[in-house]
Amino acid sequence: MDDDLTQALAWAEWLGAHALPVLVTALLAVLMACAALVVGFHRYGNHIAWSRLPRPLLLGLCLAVGAGVLVGMASLFAEMLEAFDAQEEIGQFDERLTETLARELSPTVLRFFGLWTQLGDPWPLTLLVMMVALVLLLRRYTSLALGWAVTCAGGGLLNRLLKSIFERVRPLHDHGFAQADGYSFPSGHTSGSLVVYGMLAYLCLRLLPPRWHLGGVLLAATLAFTVGWSRVILQVHWASDVIAGFAFGVAWLTLCITAIELARRHSRA
Structure with a gap:
């Protein structure tokens, strides 16, 4: 066993043994970054004269952002696929982390996360998407309602496509606090x-008064981050599955919000 793999497995055991403090620390870091983004949006967002840019340049910038994020995501997925095939550090790191979590976590912790993870179940999210779309339509935000529906539904469909391409088997999870198949x-x-939840944060910034912006973004970030990592805590996903889920979600969300903003500014031109 080479030194890099040994170190990776040691990190996996350490993370598994300190899962909750690490999760809380990482969440705080994410919330601080989101708060900084909201403050920057309030301070500088209105001073960026996007509407004064030539339309071809604006289109090029938007396409460059979307393409850059998607290329980064594709590169990450390719590296992970190679690691899966070779059973290198990523796969063995995942296995060691899952084994350590199964050994270290108490039933109380698993029960809590088993309830919390339901905030990311398909049916609650589908119901939320339908309710928000209805509210947007009633408020006559037709374009936003369309962008909201396409973004949320398209993300789900693309995720299913990626699952069928990679066909990765889940870790064993027989503790009874969460069930997952596929x-x-x-x-x-x-x-x-x-x-x-990221699109909800975007709608919050677009439609609500500024006093709601920080709370809305932080709540959305908390839900997205904790639901994602609850899948690792519950041992129904490998850690690399969740990292890839975040990467795909960020890429798709960035692309869709870029397209929505481009369409909005085009309609005002």
């Missing part, structure tokens, strides 16, 4: 939660 990679709960 293929594992990438995590649908993770990408679905990030896309739906």
